[in-house]
Amino acid sequence: MDKKMDTWGTDETGSFYLPQKLEYGTYYLREVKAPEGYLLNTEDIQFKVIAERDWENPLVVACEDVPAMGKIHLKKTDKESEEALAGAVFNVIAAENITTPDGTLQAAKAEVVTTLTTGSDGTATSTALHFGKYKLVETKAPNGYVTSEKNWDVTLSYADQETEIVTKDVSVTNTPNEVKIKKVAADSQEALAGVEFQVWKKGTSAKDNLFDLYYADKPLFL
Structure with a gap:
């Protein structure tokens, strides 16, 4: 039967040491809290202790996290x-x-x-x-x-x-493009009100006009 040993947290180097040596056997490492900015690694990491190790040459178990x-x-x-x-x-x-x-x-x-x-x-x-x-x-x-x-x-x-x-x-x-047409007299350049225009898209004919009639003193939205 699997038995939980304890829970440890990594230091500023991203690592931790178990406080005691482990007996020979198969073990699992499970992450329960990911660092800020990372996703929790949900896969249990299996490792085996099959040889004597000292503190200067410990068994290293790596666990990688992916950033969110x-x-x-x-x-x-x-x-x-x-x-x-x-x-x-x-x-x-x-x-x-x-x-x-x-x-x-x-x-x-x-x-x-x-x-x-x-x-x-x-x-x-x-x-x-x-x-x-x-x-x-x-x-x-x-x-x-x-x-x-x-x-x-x-x-x-x-x-x-x-x-x-x-x-x-x-x-x-x-915002749609806005075109303002100003109608003036050719000789005096005086503004002329009440003139009507018909507007249609290039490549079409006037009878296929896509727009209504507009007065010269109103902006046209194209």
Whole structure:
């Protein structure tokens, strides 16, 4: 029958020594609490004591932990209609030096760590990212929209030792391009009110007009 011997914790070197020598036999090491930022190793590690060892040359049993990670889930919509927008491109940029808890640098501040492009449903999800602070910068707006000058700050943080991926949702809107037409008299340059315009998309005909009639003193949203 298996018998629990005791519970020990690692020191700043990531190791610990058993306080007494073990008799010959087969043993198991089980992790019950992972370090901050890491996932719990749920596999029991088997080791065997088959030879005499001294304290200067102990039997070493290794246990590896995998860091938990995060993902950014982006949703892009029309600011007015809330319609999903495809084709928007964003850079995900490290807003600080991104390091794992052991101090390993994963991404330097200002480094572009990945790029997101929204699909037909207006969403995009990043690859797994190490925890830290990031910012989203739009580099290309969907056709017919204005590229935003705003940056979106995103912080990915550790949840617990069982949560493999922490997902952060970010909602972004785009404003349609606005075109304002001003109608003036050719001779006096005086503004003329009440003039009507018809607008249609290039490659189509006026009879297939996609837009309504607009007055010259009102902006056109294309």
